[in-house]
Amino acid sequence: MAELKNAQTMFEPTRQQAEERLLEQLNRVETSSHGYYSVHIHLSQLKHSNRQPHFINIAARAFDTIIDDFDATFYQLSNKDLVLICHEVPVDELDTVIDKVRGLFNEDPLTIVDSEDFEDRLATWHDLSVTEEFASFYSIIAEIAVEAERLREEAKRLQNEQAEKGEPLTPFNLAEISKKLMAVRIGDMMQEQICLLVRTGGGGEIVFREKYFSMNMLRKRIAPDTNLFSSPWLFQFLSESLDKRLLNVFCEQDLEPLVDNISLNLNIATVLSKDFQKFHRHMDGQASKMIIEMQIIDILSDLKSFGYARDLLQERGYRVLVDGLSPVTLRFLMPATLKSDFVKISWVSESEDEEENAKNLAEITETVHQTGREGVILARVDTEKAVKWGLGIGVSRFQGFFIDKLAESMSSKPRKKAAK
Amino acid sequence: MATQTESQKKLPSQENLLLDYIRRLEKHKKGRKVVHVHLSKLRPFNRRDQHIRMAAGHFEKLIKDMHGQVFVLKNADLFFIFKSQVLPQTETAVRKIQFVFSDDPLVTEDGKDGVKFATWYDAEKDFDKILKVVQGLSKSEQNRKKEVRSRMDARAVLKAKQEQGEPLTPEVLARIETALSRADLSNLVRRQFVCNVDRKMVPVQEFSELFISIKDLRETLMPGVNMLSNRWLFRHLTETLDLRMLSMLTKTDTISLSGDISFNVNVATLLSREFQNFDDNIAAGRRGSMIIELQKEDIFSDLESFLFVREFVQEKGYKVCIDGLTLESLQMIDRGRLGLDMSKLLWHPDLVDGGEPAMELVRTMVKHDGPEKIILIRCDSREAIDFGHTVGITRFQGRYVETLIAEDNRRRELLRLKRRIERN
Numbered sequence: 001m002a003e004l005k006n007a008q009t010m011f012e013p014t015r016q017q018a019e020e021r022l023l024e025q026l027n028r029v030e031t032s033s034h035g036y037y038s039v040h041i042h043l044s045q046l047k048h049s050n051r052q053p054h055f056i057n058i059a060a061r062a063f064d065t066i067i068d069d070f071d072a073t074f075y076q077l078s079n080k081d082l083v084l085i086c087h088e089v090p091v092d093e094l095d096t097v098i099d100k101v102r103g104l105f106n107e108d109p110l111t112i113v114d115s116e117d118f119e120d121r122l123a124t125w126h127d128l129s130v131t132e133e134f135a136s137f138y139s140i141i142a143e144i145a146v147e148a149e150r151l152r153e154e155a156k157r158l159q160n161e162q163a164e165k166g167e168p169l170t171p172f173n174l175a176e177i178s179k180k181l182m183a184v185r186i187g188d189m190m191q192e193q194i195c196l197l198v199r200t201g202g203g204g205e206i207v208f209r210e211k212y213f214s215m216n217m218l219r220k221r222i223a224p225d226t227n228l229f230s231s232p233w234l235f236q237f238l239s240e241s242l243d244k245r246l247l248n249v250f251c252e253q254d255l256e257p258l259v260d261n262i263s264l265n266l267n268i269a270t271v272l273s274k275d276f277q278k279f280h281r282h283m284d285g286q287a288s289k290m291i292i293e294m295q296i297i298d299i300l301s302d303l304k305s306f307g308y309a310r311d312l313l314q315e316r317g318y319r320v321l322v323d324g325l326s327p328v329t330l331r332f333l334m335p336a337t338l339k340s341d342f343v344k345i346s347w348v349s350e351s352e353d354e355e356e357n358a359k360n361l362a363e364i365t366e367t368v369h370q371t372g373r374e375g376v377i378l379a380r381v382d383t384e385k386a387v388k389w390g391l392g393i394g395v396s397r398f399q400g401f402f403i404d405k406l407a408e409s410m411s412s413k414p415r416k417k418a419a420k
Numbered sequence: 421m422a423t424q425t426e427s428q429k430k431l432p433s434q435e436n437l438l439l440d441y442i443r444r445l446e447k448h449k450k451g452r453k454v455v456h457v458h459l460s461k462l463r464p465f466n467r468r469d470q471h472i473r474m475a476a477g478h479f480e481k482l483i484k485d486m487h488g489q490v491f492v493l494k495n496a497d498l499f500f501i502f503k504s505q506v507l508p509q510t511e512t513a514v515r516k517i518q519f520v521f522s523d524d525p526l527v528t529e530d531g532k533d534g535v536k537f538a539t540w541y542d543a544e545k546d547f548d549k550i551l552k553v554v555q556g557l558s559k560s561e562q563n564r565k566k567e568v569r570s571r572m573d574a575r576a577v578l579k580a581k582q583e584q585g586e587p588l589t590p591e592v593l594a595r596i597e598t599a600l601s602r603a604d605l606s607n608l609v610r611r612q613f614v615c616n617v618d619r620k621m622v623p624v625q626e627f628s629e630l631f632i633s634i635k636d637l638r639e640t641l642m643p644g645v646n647m648l649s650n651r652w653l654f655r656h657l658t659e660t661l662d663l664r665m666l667s668m669l670t671k672t673d674t675i676s677l678s679g680d681i682s683f684n685v686n687v688a689t690l691l692s693r694e695f696q697n698f699d700d701n702i703a704a705g706r707r708g709s710m711i712i713e714l715q716k717e718d719i720f721s722d723l724e725s726f727l728f729v730r731e732f733v734q735e736k737g738y739k740v741c742i743d744g745l746t747l748e749s750l751q752m753i754d755r756g757r758l759g760l761d762m763s764k765l766l767w768h769p770d771l772v773d774g775g776e777p778a779m780e781l782v783r784t785m786v787k788h789d790g791p792e793k794i795i796l797i798r799c800d801s802r803e804a805i806d807f808g809h810t811v812g813i814t815r816f817q818g819r820y821v822e823t824l825i826a827e828d829n830r831r832r833e834l835l836r837l838k839r840r841i842e843r844n
Contacts, residue, residue: 103735171593328724333720
């Protein structure tokens with residue numbers, strides 16, 4: 001249906017919504033539906049992290065060959081679903097394309113085909129020449145069309161939110177921002193989050209308090225119109241400057257003996273710098289109370305320097321933590337080889353959806369075991385469910401908003417000795 | 421120090437061979453002349469390996485007739501020592517080389533303010549002068565080698581980088597990226613071959629990597645700026661260069677695309693509109709002969725995007741290669757899981773120094789993946805190739821491999837000539 005494609009581009013300004021166009025075509029097809037069928041790809045059911053617009057666009061392009069070679073019309077719906085109305089298109093041709101899409105998202109539970117299950121969750125087919133099937137498909141699309149209105153409003157809201165995040169970080173604005181970063185008042189932006197050892201019988205002990213600068217506050221003060229996270233590389237650059245400020249905050253205050261352990265986020269380059277040597281002298285024998293966190297991207301960029309920094313820290317009594325891992329990265333990396341004292345995994349709300357994927361869970365459990373249970377921390381824990389998930393894979397050290405609340409409620413009780 | 425002299429003994433460089441030759445020349449200096457052709461002073465884009473190979477080829481006939489000996493140095497300079505009676509032929513050969521580079525300032529300004537295309541010596545009269553020049557060249561090559569070794573130590577890298585010019589700052593990066601949008605980069609595209617090298621050191625070309633020479637980019641755009649001084653700013657720069665490379669690959673008249681090729685990109689680039697355009701413009705059959713190289717830290721900075729885009733490009737027919745693996749990352753990353761078609765392992769003396777455990781690790785990797793999937797890169801000495809052979813690696817890339825190709829070409833050329841002579 002090449003004409004239709006052209007028509008779309010021609011009437012761009014007053015373009016109808018995909019759902020409306022699809023319903024119109026269905027109305028036309030209804031009268032002579034012989035040879036027509038529909039394929040509905042449920043990309044709306046993907047994990048949130050896979051529902052990114054550029055992923056969906058790339059997936060949509062897989063259908064180009066069908067549209068070009070056969071009598072088929074393609075619709076990209078507001079909820080991210082894809083629909084193809086086909087007329088006399090060999091089913092095998094579509095299988096190939098659907099398998100391509102399945103391949104693209106093969107880490108997503110949506111694409112898993114259960115041999116015992118008749119239903120393929122990724123794609124559903126309707127023979128439009130059969131009245132019942134036509135009716136059922138029509139009502140599905142009608143429902144999506146109603147939903148689309150709400151989605152469009154949400155999209156608008158998201159767009160505004162995106163705009164609020166600001167302009168992307170570029171080398172051009174980075175120069176200015178990094179200058180401001182070096183001059184801005186920063187001590188009052190220091191925050192802390194507790195890492196807690198949770199005992200199965202209830203109660204807990206503080207493993208350490210992570211000290212960090214609130215990026216939200218910092219952004220408001222130095223770059224309210226810029227999205228500091230738009231480029232991972234330029235953000236890393238900024239974080240190196242931030243390290244200097246962090247170490248300085250410590251060096252400028254008279255240090256009292258630390259009651260609890262504390263942890264700081266630093267770049268490898270910072271650990272190997274003069275600033276850190278100065279900090280070390282200032283800390284005066286309290287290294288054993290300190291944990292230095294380093295990011296996995298930084299580590300992977302230069303494993304040799306990481307090894308050097310890790311040894312240097314551990315020899316002086318600091319403990320080393322590898323940060324920035326997720327349940328997904330754990331399937332591709334063996335953090336145990338990094339010989340750190342701690343490994344921090346960020347919990348993502350999707351972790352819980354993977355119940356059906358028992359194999360993944362078993363693997364993560366194995367990694368936790370290999371790394372040493374005492375060294376693994378589950379971070380970004382914001383619900384009790386996350387704690388349960390963590391306990392399930394053998395983790396007993398947690399960090400996150402939920403943990404902060406938990407610690408607060410516990411603080412009324414008599415305080416125990418800090419955990420080692 | 422002992423190890424260094426030892427490795428020098430093991431691997432005589434052209435510089436050392438030349439020094440040795442000149443010392444022995446002292447007894448036979450009568451009736452000999454020397455010409456030093458300063459090809460190192462050519463503009464970078466004229467100094468590619470094939471140019472130098474071709475230039476050296478002009479002395480071939482004289483060498484074959486036992487009238488002289490040529491040395492091609494690391495910095496691209498040529499040294500030709502010859503019998504006085506072939507002075508006219510030698511002058512012709514040098515003029516022919518000069519003619520090839522007739523648009524280069526080294527030739528157009530020959531004779532002006534100390535610019536000199538070639539220096540001529542009489543071995544008998546100028547022996548001390550020659551010896552001094554050659555000693556200097558040999559020494560600077562040793563320093564370069566030492567530098568290469570010491571560059572691998574993290575602290576030394578930092579120190580060296582600090583001494584190597586203005587560090588890359590956001591302001592400088594912004595200036596470079598602005599300049600990049602206007603500059604014609606096709607001159608800066610370099611090609612290095614991945615070869616199957618057997619135990620007889622015969623290279624067979626498998627595919628070639630296309631890349632933008634950072635050194636020449638720096639010379640052209642921002643002399644005095646050390647682009648590698650900040651890892652993160654440099655990575656950002658590579659994303660800009662990716663886009664330029666893709667647009668050059670789309671316009672095949674800009675650079676030649678013969679044979680299977682590989683190129684480095686960022687994961688973010690593969691998700692961009694520019695890559696879609698590139699993919700739309702490329703003949704479907706070509707995709708199978710293209711290898712996309714990705715850096716490990718880039719892969720792990722957004723693993724989900726990588727997994728998605730890897731599937732997408734592989735399905736289209738491209739091959740995917742992880743670049744920059746080291747002994748440490750090899751132990752840590754589950755490459756099988758990442759679904760890669762190839763892996764590039766960085767040559768480093770550590771691989772040998774690591775002893776049997778390190779060798780076993782690489783050997784297992786090669787056995788597991790298959791030798792055609794592993795490439796040992798940055799091979800700048802024979803030591804690297806020898807190491808590869810002991811662990812089962814057969815594919816190599818690097819300066820030393822380029823030398824092997826040049827030698828192989830020369831040998832073939834000679835063989836061809838010989839056959840022709842025999843036929844006549």
